[in-house]
Every structure is written in C-alpha cells, then in structure tokens.
Amino acid sequence: MTQADDVVSIRKLSVDSVDKSRRIRLPGLDPDAFRHPLDRRATRTLQRVPGFDRAVAKYIEWGVERTQYVENTASGVKVGPRQLPGIYAVLREACAVLDIPEPELFVRHGPVDAYTAGHNHPYLVLFTGLIDIMDDDELLAVVGHELGHIKCGHVLYGTMARIVGGAMGVGLARKANAIVGNLAAFGLGAGLAAWSRKAELTADRAAMLTVQDPDPCVRMMMKLAGGATRWLDQMNPDAFLEQARLLDDMADESMLARFHRLRIRATGSHPLAVERARYFDEWLHEDEPRKILGGTYAVRAGSRRCLACEKSARPTERFCGVCGTGLAVWTTTA
Template sequence: MAFSRLPLIGLKANDFRHPLDREATEALKQLPGLDLIVRQLLGSVGEQFFYLDNIASSVLVGDRQLPELYQLLVEACQVLDLELPQMYVRQHPIPNAYTFAMRGKQPFLVLHTSLIELLEPAEIQAVIAHELGHLKCEHGVYLTLANLIVLAAGQLSPWGAILAQGLQSQILEWLRCAEFTCDRAALLATQNPRVVSSVLMKLAGGSPSLSPHLNLDAFLEQARAYDKSSSTDLGILLKEAQTGQLTHPLPVLRAREIDRWSSSKDYESLLQKKGKMGYDGETEVTGEWRNW
C-alpha cells in the first residue's frame, strides 16, 4: 500500500512542544544540584552498562536486518527532519519502547517484540516517531536520568538512592509532560490522529487477539468522559493521586490531547508552513507496507 506525507522541512522542537513540557523543563533547569545527582546516578549504574547490555541482548535494525522496520524509521526521520539514530528490537513480554541519548555516542531507540506484535505497521511508525520526538526536543540528559531512575533504582548506592528519591517526583512530572510533546511528534510523522490514538488504545487494553475488535471511536468517547469526570475539585485530587508516580500520562489523557491538537489551527498551520518549505508539487515520502 503506497502512502505519501510531506516532509516537514526545517521543523524545530519549539514548533510543536507542548506547553506543559516547556513549563516542566524550565522548572527542572532551576533545580539545584542536578549535576551532582546525575554524576551519582551515572557513577553507580553507568550509561555504558545500558549501552553495552542493549548491544549484547538486542537486534540492530538495518536495511539487511528487519528492513520493514528500518524503512519505518527512515520515513519518520525524513518527515520530522531528523538524523537517523540506531534502532534495536529486544525480546520482552511487556509492550514498550524507549530512547537513550548518551554523551558522545549515537542515540538509539529500542522496541520490544511484544509491542511490535500488538501494533499495525502505521502504529509502529507512530511509536518510532514518538521516540524520535525525544531526540528532536533534545530531551537527552533528563530522559536518560529518568530511564536510569526507572530501570535501575534498585542498583543505586544508598547516597544515590536518596538523591534519586528526592528527584523522582519532579523528574516523573517532567517525563509525563515530555510524553505529550512526543505524542505530537508521532502525529506529525503519521499525519493521522486516529493512528496515534489507536496505539494508545491498544496499550491501554489491547492484545494480539483483542486488538482487531477494539473500537477507536468508543475509546475517544471514553477519553472525553474521563476529562469531564475529573474536572471537579475532588476529581482533580484523585487524578493527581492516580498519576503522581507514573512515568507516562494515562492513555485516555494522551488520546484526548492528540484529539484536541489534531483539530487545532496550530497543527494545521504547522503542516502547511513546514510542508510547503520543501514542496515542489512532486515531493512525497514513499514506501510500501508489507505483511509481517
């Protein structure tokens, strides 16, 4: 099946950064002692450990290795006007994807096999583009710190654990806000809000056997209902208690945000402005979906 989307020539992170991401990033920059905390965490766990562990335990995707997935990565990078990172596939029963951007090394993405089995090709590309959004927005240091806290909290020295615990709440708040921005990157790459919302629906309640039977319109209605029910003072308190220790916003909230932004003038004008910069009447990103 052929498809085409305009590459967003000259796209900048601030063109699509979510307002909550801006606020949380500025708050994190003001946090005293962040450099010390980073050194403590990286000194006891080490970025290098995760990098080497990933190479040893995953499969590097390329034009000769899982070329269908590699093509999805190439196309997403073209649309988002971003240099190509490495991408790995890792055997894991929990559907997930994550990004590491380490000092002096090429950044890389990781997709779990269970995620790939759950999603259609267009949805996989939305996930890839979401991860590329972290790179586009240069979330690197904070994102690596968040990943280290989440993945390695039990391996920290006592001093590092105390520092991590003190930082965890603010880091997680920043990470949840950054996820809203990266969902926008997924939308810009796929240019189809239903694809992005479908990913969120399947992550909330899908499985390889159930996914074909899920109703996206019903899920979007569910997202709007959640929004209304949490608009009271009690609802706001319960929502904060529900999300305070999460690394990602709730799927229904993410679907609601994408639903809103996809119908906004900001989104439409961004596509028109950046798409036309490199459009000569013939430009398209081409590829072919294959059956997996």
C-alpha cells in the first residue's frame, strides 16, 4: 500500500462509512495514544529546567487564570444552547468524539486565532476573525485541536507560555506581570516556547481524530497561515503541503537558509505553518491514526474495553455498543 493509499483508507474508514452527524466516538482514549513524540520529549525537558516547579506553583497561587476568565466573561459572548447554538453543536460533537467533559466556550471579536486556558476549569476562546473564514468541518478541526490541549494536559503550561510571550498581555492583572518577571528570572521563557511548539503537533492530531477527515485539518492550517476571505475559494491545500518540501530543499542547499529557519523556529510559540502541515501529513501515513479510528488504541485507567470485539466504552456502560456483549466480559485497562 502506498502512502497516498494510507491517507485514502483513513478517509474512507472515517467519512464514507460513518455519517458526519455521527462520527466515530473514541471512549476512554488515552492521550498518549496520539501524543507526538516531540511533545513528550519537550515536556520532560521543560520539567527538568531549574525552578520550573516553583514557577508553576506561583502561577497557580496568584490565580492568573481566574483573571483571564473574568476578562473573557466580561468581554466575550459565552456560547451555549441559547447563544450561538451552531457553534455550541460543534463543541458538543468534538467533546463526544474525544470523550472529554464540555468546557466553556467564548467568542470574542478579534484576529484569526483561538486558544484554550484555565488549568482547573478549562475554557476555549474563538475569535471572530477565525470563525469568519472557516467552514463547518474546519471549525470542528479548530475546536478538536483546542480540546486536544485539554485532553493532553497542555493547558497550564500553554497559558504560562502565552503570558511569557506577551500574547495575553493586554488586560492582565499586575500579578501576571510579576509572574512574567519570575519566569524570566528562572530562565523558563525559551523552554516554554519550545514546549508550546511541540504541543501544537499533538493537538493537530486531536483535530484529525475529531473531524476524522484529513482535508479540513490541512485547510484549517492553510487558512491560519494566510487565509483571506475574498480569495478562500482559490486556496489549494495540496500546493500548501508542497511548500514544506520546498522549504526542506532550500535548507538542504543553503547554510543561510537553515540558519534563518532555525531563527524563525526559536522565536515563535507555534511551529512554522508549512512544517506543521508536513508533520501532520507524515502522521497520516503511519498506522496509528487508522488503528485509533478503527477502535484499537490505549485507554485511560478506569476505562473499559470489550474482550469480544476490542472496542472501548465508558466505565458506566453495561453492554458493548458494537457487539452487545454483556458486562461479564469487560475489562478495565490500566
């Protein structure tokens, strides 16, 4: 089977065989089942930085996340069954697929962007600039990406990284500025930024598992890189993926090109746009996404899996939703 055939098989498994209104649910899915190896490695590296535990403790103690929550409640629109119900339906669908509790969701006027915050009480923020250029499946990919951060435990470190990077500087309380100073003193700024870039690669995988079609995910990345409302119908995802190969060719040919790419990488909180798409495309050519969508994946401790057909289910279910096998043949997977 060729690499192209691999991607087609993922699409056929997840889209042709399942109505989009009833995507495959992934109960009990362990985040390590799809976590990018670079994310795992960067997290270990960050946690070994001297002073990191102390900085995290101060962040929680000073309650910066509460300040941000109040700001969003005061300045945004809280999504729910009676407020922007179409966007709320997207949130519910993504939560059902990834098997995570529903976080709060706010819509705010702003750029083509979205983020997740709130270590103890996670919430999502979507900006109007992003909503305006995404179709329904692409918006589901965005929400799935953000929920991936929650599922993988990225929220605390990610919020700290945004504060250090200045992305959330406007409207923060004075204690947030004090935290920035402390983090700088601990030398954690660069470590948080490097970790954040790797965490995005994992969240992109969560987006695909949510939408269960690679195409909207690539379109979402492309529009985040350079979507313009007037020209959206002329944007080409295949051409966007080809940019990554061109960038690699440039780096192979020129030491100066390699230096500039390294410089750009080191200053951002996200991976380079086309490299992010390339990492995602490489994952599609592995067995992992197809196996997960087929029901073969590691489950969290306390989750149940049917011994008869190997499908996962919630701990509270008494019968397998696929083959109907009873509780006697369920097992808890640690």
